[in-house]
Amino acid sequence: MLNTKTLGIQPSDSLVPYKHVRQLFADSEARNIANNSPSWNTDKHHCMVYPSFPSRYDDGSSNHDHQTPFADRIDPSGYKSSTDTMKIHEYQGKQLLKDFGVTVPRGIVVKSADEASVAYKTLGGDLAVLKSQIHAGGRGKGRFKEDQDQAGVVLVRSADEASENAKKMLGNTLVTIQTGEEGKKVGTLYLEEGLDIDKELYLAVVIDREIGSPMLIISSEGGMDIEEVAASTPEKILHEPFDAAYGLHTFQAVKLAFKLGLEGPAVKSAAKFLPKFCDFFLKNDCDMAEINPLVVTKSGDIMPLDSKISFDSNALFRHKNFSDLRDLKEEEPTEVRAQEAGLSYVKLDGNIGCLVNGAGLAMSTMDLIKLHGGEPANFLDVGGGANVDQVTEAFRIILADDNVKAVLVNIFGGIMKCDTIVEALLEAYEKVGITVPLVVRLEGTNVEKAREMLGNSGRDIITATDLTDAAQKVVATLG
Amino acid sequence: MSILVDKNTRIITQGITGNAGLFHTQKSRDYARDECGRTEDVFVGGVTPGKGGTEVDGFPVFNTVSEAREKTGANTSLIFVPPPFCADAIMEAADAGIELIVAITEGVPVLDMVKAADYLKGKNSRLIGPNCPGVITPGVAKIGIMPGYIHTPGSIGLISKSGTLTYEAAWQLGNVGLGQSTAIGIGGDPIIGTKFIDLLEMFENDPDTEAMLMIGEIGGNLEIEAAKYIKENISKPVAAFIAGKTAPPGKRMGHAGAIIAGGKGTAAEKIAALEAAGVEVAESPADMGAAVQRALQK
Secondary structure: OOOHHHOOOOOHHHOOOOOOOEEEOOOHHHHHHHOOOHHHHOOHHHHHHOOOOOOOOOOOOOOOOOOOOOOOOOOOOOOOOOOOEEEOOHHHHHHHHHHOOOOOOOEEEEOOHHHHHHHHHHHOOOOEEEEEOOOOOOOOOOEEOOOOOOEOEEEEOOHHHHHHHHHHHOOOEEEOOOOOOOOEEOOOEEEEEOEEEEEEEEEEEEEEOOOOEEEEEEEOOOOOOHHHHHHHOHHHEEEEEOEOOOEOOHHHHHHHHHHOOOOOHHHHHHHHHHHHHHHHHHHOOEEEEEEEEEEEEOOOOEEEOOOEEEEEHHHHHHOHHHHHHOOHHHOOHHHHHHHHOOOEEEEOOOOEEEEEOOHHHHHHHHHHHHHOOOOEOEEEEOOOOOOHHHHHHHHHHHHOOOOOOEEEEEEEEOOOOHHHHHHHHHHHHHHOOOOOOEEEEEEEOOHHHHHHHHHHOOOOOEEEOOHHHHHHHHHHOOO | OOOOOOOOOOEEEEOOOOHHHHHHHHHHHHHHHHHOOOOOOOEEEEEOOOOOOOEEOOEEEEOOHHHHHHHHOOOEEEEOOOHHHHHHHHHHHHHOOOOEEEEOOOOOOHHHHHHHHHHHOOOOOEEEOOOOOEEEEOOOEEEEOOOHHHOOEEEEEEEEOOHHHHHHHHHHHHHOOOOEEEEEEOOOOOOOOOOHHHHHHHHHOOOOOOEEEEEEEOOOOHHHHHHHHHHHHOOOOEEEEEEOOOOOOOOOOOOOOOOOEOOEOOHHHHHHHHHHOOOEEOOOHHHHHHHHHHHHHO
16 A cells, blocks of 8 residues: 655656756657657758657556556546546636646647638747547547548648648548557647746646545656656655645645745745645546646746546536636547436447346456456446336437347346336337347346236246346357 | 444434435335334434424424434434435545444535545444445345345355445345345445445454355446455455456446456456455356355355
């Protein structure tokens, strides 16, 4: 078990990672693509200004989409699900931060090539960064399906360049290490000003379930894959638990600033920024708030260059305005549909549909199907108190997947009554039309009544007596 | 004997006037009276602010937990309060000196639970849950939503993160002639009041518990923690099952905790740690009852 208090002190000479004074731009992701970008390679001046572009500058985000790093220490919950956390885009996160009083780089949301051109002129600098807004990291290294030379994050140095790039990005599908092969369609871009950067830090706030407390994680190694840092130089990652009621105290922020090797005005900036950011996390019921990189500018300001923020869905009742921030296009449509019906559904690649009550039993049912040589098509937990309509909808969702060649129903009734399941199942035959083999295993509340209903239904339903029997029978139906 | 729940347990329900609260309090009362032959009142009342002085199906309703405790002598509370108010209800119970707090409510905001857990530190209250099926000492009382009839009195201590999987385990134990001393669902949320190791210790010290079955799942490291604890502190046989062996990484499977992140919290990792601690790990969810039998024969 992690003792957070002992982590984090390291020799100061290892602490100043980037000594080069670099004029940088507003997203570390952009630097990855620099090596491959044609416009970059032709620009010798910038090649010199950015002398050290190691390939380890992989991406400003952690490897796993919206998952926290150091999963062995930190609560790993909630960085993927559509049911228990709500993710937002980078530009939305920055807007919220700004509204909360945190200074963020100037940026403009862009939805067309023309808007990109206007936005560039509005920002008025020599350099800006154009960034695809999708709920996945790895954007800088990511490439578009339609144009393999086009990266998901690009540097632009003129209004024309901004609009040309926007044209190649908007409406196209970006494939990154986190999107899977199918990629994600880019509908929104964010154009952000360049900054004079002195240092890049990593910052995240999560709930550490081991100690039951919010925890600030900060590292001098910003702009990199933080999981790599955790694996190779864990001493460069500082952990600071803070009180959920009072937030991060100023002395904690100052302590961290000195440990990070910050100096002069940057220490003062950190003393303001870090407590404010923790306060943002607490006040908004964040699930995770990650900034990578968090930059220290040459003038000693501290600013977030990226933002990955997700909220605890269970707390959304306190934040009614957040519902506008949700982007349903980023979510699996069936999973959204299931969520609306109060079901917990995750689509998988197999061909045996599963309908189970309870998350643990549902996972176990999948395990057992695999053990007997089958492949589950989904995880579906109908929950404890589902009614007939919800269960019927569950059947619809499962059967809407064309891969499904058989369905296994495994119910251990507690609150959920077995006869409710059978009633819904028979209704699904009527309304949805079940044409694939169906194996049913029932146990628990009202099981006798349910079995009788099944027996009298006249439907061709295969019944099973226990878990193994059920798994074997459903796999057997596939021949 | 048993742990947590015995013949002296007197229970009030917070949120007794809600549908779920009343229904399960009635079921639990029926279980104590009909299945356990208890003649005295085990469920002694309930709390709903603003409805104090009324009565619902024979249960007196109070405005506050402290009043309910004073008037009924309750030492245990069963919580069915809706998620936005659940953490507050937990703190109220602790403030009133309730010894055992069982929170069934699902969907409590994580930060609320952080505050409630902080509040409980240094107080003389134990919290089970939230988001759990509750606690049952078969033949004595059940405090929760589990079906009573699948649990038979016996000598196995059952601890589980998952609700229905607990039922499955109890049922399998029953099929091989093993009952439970006490069965506890600890809940699948990121912040819970009582973890595996707390209960393993209690079962170790309970003379009527012969062996333990713990049911975990992917995500988090409670099971790894437990494995370490077992190796160092537990002399009784322990069997275990970890759900989610085949779950794909990065996908959350219902429970807030059930997700594999960054290659950590996998079933394989947990199984290896448990086996290294001498725990008999069930190969499949169908093997839980048999695994306990094997553990007992070791």
